[in-house]
Amino acid sequence: QQLTTGVVVAVRGKALPSGNFEVDQIVFPHPGPQPPLSLPADAARACDPSSKGGRYVALVSGLQLGAATEPLKAQMLIDHLSGLLGGKEEQELAAGVARVIIAGDSLVPSHIISKRLSKQQQIDATASVRELDLSLAQLAAAVPVDIMPGADDFANVSLPQQPMHPCLFPGSSTYSTFNRVTNPYDFDVDSINFLGTSGQNIEDLDKYCYMEDRLDIIEATLHWQHVAPSAPDTLAVYPFVDTDPFIMEKCPHVYFVGNQPAFGTRMVKTGNGDGITRIIALPRFSETGMAVLVNLETLACHPLTFSTDSLLE
Numbered sequence: 552q553q554l555t556t557g558v559v560v561a562v563r564g565k566a567l568p569s570g571n572f573e574v575d576q577i578v579f580p581h582p583g584p585q586p587p588l589s590l591p592a593d594a595a596r597a598c599d600p601s602s603k604g605g606r607y608v609a610l611v612s613g614l615q616l617g618a619a620t621e622p623l624k625a626q627m628l629i630d631h632l633s634g635l636l637g638g639k640e641e642q643e644l645a646a647g648v649a650r651v652i653i654a655g656d657s658l659v660p661s662h663i664i665s666k667r668l669s670k671q672q673q674i675d676a677t678a679s680v681r682e683l684d685l686s687l688a689q690l691a692a693a694v695p696v697d698i699m700p701g702a703d704d705f706a707n708v709s710l711p712q713q714p715m716h717p718c719l720f721p722g723s724s725t726y727s728t729f730n731r732v733t734n735p736y737d738f739d740v741d742s743i744n745f746l747g748t749s750g751q752n753i754e755d756l757d758k759y760c761y762m763e764d765r766l767d768i769i770e771a772t773l774h775w776q777h778v779a780p781s782a783p784d785t786l787a788v789y790p791f792v793d794t795d796p797f798i799m800e801k802c803p804h805v806y807f808v809g810n811q812p813a814f815g816t817r818m819v820k821t822g823n824g825d826g827i828t829r830i831i832a833l834p835r836f837s838e839t840g841m842a843v844l845v846n847l848e849t850l851a852c853h854p855l856t857f858s859t860d861s862l863l864e
Contacts, residue, residue, distance in 0.1 A: 805829045
C-alpha cells in the first residue's frame with residue numbers, strides 16, 4: 552500500500568515449498584551523492600521565522616493570474632519581493648532574496664475550445680498572459696526570476712515540460728534576470744542544490760497510492776530516487792529510449808513540489824543518515840496567498856501569507 556506502479560525495488564526473502572516467495576525486506580535504491588552541508592543544530596525545525604538575516608530563495612506556485620482572479624494578492628507578493636511593501640524589517644527580508652522560483656500554473660486555466668474566436672474573445676484569452684508578463688517584468692527588475700511551466704500553462708503536456716515560449720513574455724524577456732526553465736527543474740544557489748516540480752507527478756501518484764498526506768508521497772519519491780515513477784503508465788511523458796531523466800542521480804538539499812492542497816515541510820534523512828533534504832509542499836498561491844522563503848544557510852522555511860479579506864469587507 553506504500554508503493555505504486557513504476558517503483559524499482561529489491562526484495563529479500565525466501566522461496567516457500569508452495570512456490571510462493573515470502574518477502575522479509577524491501578530495499579530501495581541508495582540515494583545519489585549529496586555535497587555535505589554545515590547546518591546549525593536546530594536546523595531540523597520545520598519553520599523558523601525568528602531567525603533573521605541571510606539569503607533566501609522564494610518559492611511560489613499557482614499564481615493563476617487572469618481576469619477571473621483577484622490580482623491584489625499577487626501584486627502584494629511582487630511588491631514585497633521587490634522591496635516596495637512593508638516596513639524596515641520586511642524590506643530587509645526582501646533584500647535577502649537571491650532568486651524567485653515560480654513553480655507552475657501561473658495562468659488561469661483556459662477552457663476555450665472554439666477554433667474561431669471573435670476579436671473580443673481573443674483579447675480576453677490573452678489578458679492573463681499580458682498580466683503575467685507585466686507582473687514578471689516588475690519582479691525581474693528587482694530580483695532574478697525563474698518560471699516553470701505547469702499543467703495549466705501554455706506549454707507541452709508531456710513531462711519533462713520545456714520552457715514556455717519567449718513570445719509569451721515580450722516585456723519580461725528583456726531582462727537578463729528572467730529565465731524560462733523546465734519542469735522538473737534542477738538548479739543550484741550558493742552551493743545548495745534544489746530540485747522542484749510543478750506538481751503533476753505527486754498529483755498523479757495521489758490517485759493510486761494509499762498515502763493520504765502529500766508530504767509523505769513527496770518523501771516517498773525521494774526514497775524511491777525517482778521523480779515520476781507512475782510515468783508513462785498514468786502520467787504523460789516524452790518517450791526516452793536509453794535514459795530516464797526522472798531518476799535522481801544526486802540527492803538534492805531542497806526538494807519542492809508546487810500546486811499542492813496545503814503547505815507542508817519536513818527534514819528527511821537520506822542514505823545512512825549522513826544526508827539531509829528539506830522537502831516542501833507548496834500550496835496554490837491563488838487559493839492560500841502563501842509563498843515560502845528558504846534560508847540558504849539553515850534550510851529553514853519562512854511562509855509568507857498575503858490576504859485581502861480585510862480590504863474587501
